[in-house]
Amino acid sequence: MRTARILVVDDEPQLRRVMRAALTKQGYIVGDVRSGEAALEKLREERFDLIILDRNMPGMGGVEACRAIRENSDIGIIMLTIRKSEEDRIEALDAGADDYITKPFSMPELFARIRANLRRAPLSPRQGSSVIAFGEIEVDLGTHHVSIQGRDVRLTPKQFEVLNFLVANPNVSIPHAKILQAVWGPDYGDEVEYLHVLVNQLRKRIEPDPSRPRYILTEPWFGYRLQLPSGKP
């Protein structure tokens, strides 16, 4: 497997220094920049697999940078935050971050998150045979393409994986923790707001009326359920 490339975006030089050394020692190829603007610039020139993005930076902050990156990329983004309040977390996730970690953090924890976010459902070798259709929606498990009425819908990898997991377990209620562990990794389970935000984003993309979902249903205080239209397997 080829070496993953990680871009570290933080205005604190000491932290960039530590991260560059530690991540390089882990075997990643590391690039680092000091601002959101520089990150966008760097992403135009080079390809990365994951971005570690500080939330609080002078100039273009992390949230804004995250939104800008998301406009034309579904690269994995881990946000570094200092605040623990729920609103800040949701703001980061809403902007398109896949994960966040609170400063100060321990490196092994960051490594685990990086591994979880680099992990992707492997492309299925049997393309074409793994298309699941329900309602107007078609999900190609092989190519990760999702389309509604033949129109392509772009999903981030995490959004696709959640949808993929739900499609694999249709018509049953799945607890939050199980989805989190399946999609983010075994270290996860309590981060229910990740799911809330992500499912809302997913609904906006595939539901005809996101405020009254037909397919991805909420099971209050428990989890989610993918409801396939009756009459179809």
Add this chain to the structure above:
Amino acid sequence: MNFSNSESARLVGTRILRILVCLVLVAAITWIAFAVLNVNALIVGFAYVLTVLVVAARWGMVESFVTSVAATLCLNYFFFPPVLSFTIADPQNWVALFAFMVTAITASKLSASVRAGAAEAQARRIEVEHLYQLSLSLMVVDTTKELGPQIAVSVKKWFGCTTVAFCDGLTEDIHIEGSEDQRLEHETLRAIATGKEPWFISRKRSAPVGVEVIAAPVALGGKVLGSLGMIGPSLSEPAIQAIASLAGVAIEHTRQQIVLGRIEVVRQNERLRSLLLDALAHDFLTPLTSIKSAVTTVRSEYKHEAEEDDFLAVVEEEADKLGEMINEATDMARIEPGKPRIRLRRIDVPALIRSTLERMKTMLEGHPLSVSIEEGISSVNADPDMMGLALRQLLGNAVRYTPAETAIAILASQTEDEVIIRVRDQGPGIPRDELEAIFERFYRGKRTQESVAGTGMGLSIARDIVSAHRGRLWVENAPEGGAQFSFTLPVFPEDRKS
């Protein structure tokens, strides 16, 4: 004083002048009628009545009365036979003369009362105008300066008083505008201002004519705020009351402005303190993040001896402690005093207690803990971040204010629609007179403020948080010793035991 005397002298002079004019008028009519035209008594009688009416309407009772008498005498002397004598031959003429006199006097009286009414109306109109001006000037008083002098100046200016005194009901200070005047008794003003004297308006006529010495209470809504003394032209009772009311409104308004200003200053201070704390926390956290990530990298990625790892572990643990303290400070700084913003959701009580204890593990070290949670306790409707913060304040207090090695107990029980969580320690308890005070912002216990570090914010914030959840937080001393903090939280609606 001289001014008042010359004023009344001037009034008397004017009146004498007017009476002279009246007499000249009567004499002129008599001369024209008797010597030039030679008309009869009837015609000249009408002319006299007309003159009396004009005088009454123009100048008033005294002048018209004098005119009436003069006219009657002239009528008798010059026109009733025998002429040029005061004797009257025909008894009919006695009747006529009497009728003339009654007519003249009645007419002059009527006319004068109409005139007085008009003058009264005019005076009221002017009073109202002046009251309006007074209300305008009291509306724009300078709230940063003392109010008494400003009220006195305005009243003096608009009501033509020679002296105005204002006595403040709180300070009992008397401010006098204009010349000091013995007739305004300071003792009386003070007695009225402090409410010792029953409040009524006292008015005494004083020399010269038309001048009154007035003392009136300044009150609003039944509360006496001060008193007002005036020496000046007579004012109607309603006008005096209105002046006093306007002064009262101005005082109350100013006091409210001052209180509001003070609240605003406190609010600004709080905001500034929060901003500062937040900025400071951020500045501390940045290098701490580098330390933590560096030391954890070394510990996990590089080979080293076990004893080397002990040192690194100390660095990491102490960095964690610092981080925890900084996060706690930021959390506290972010809470708006009095009204923390909360996002309610269903929370499992055992999980809340467990995660809080987990987070405070290092701090609670050395204190034996006992946790007892009622079997099958309902979930609560609460904000997990905020409730965790509140619970940490109570536990942190229990640790800070009790000797090491003493036990701390956490108990959770429930009633029909409330869950009660208690934190009980085995410390010295809380002095009876401080049981409420410790929840005030920035209050530090008298006994411990020297020996224990703290901001005096924790309990106040904890209470704000619990209140925002519609719960109560209180403290009592347990009978077996030690303090026991308790708070209630509403049970999650769908979990309510029916």
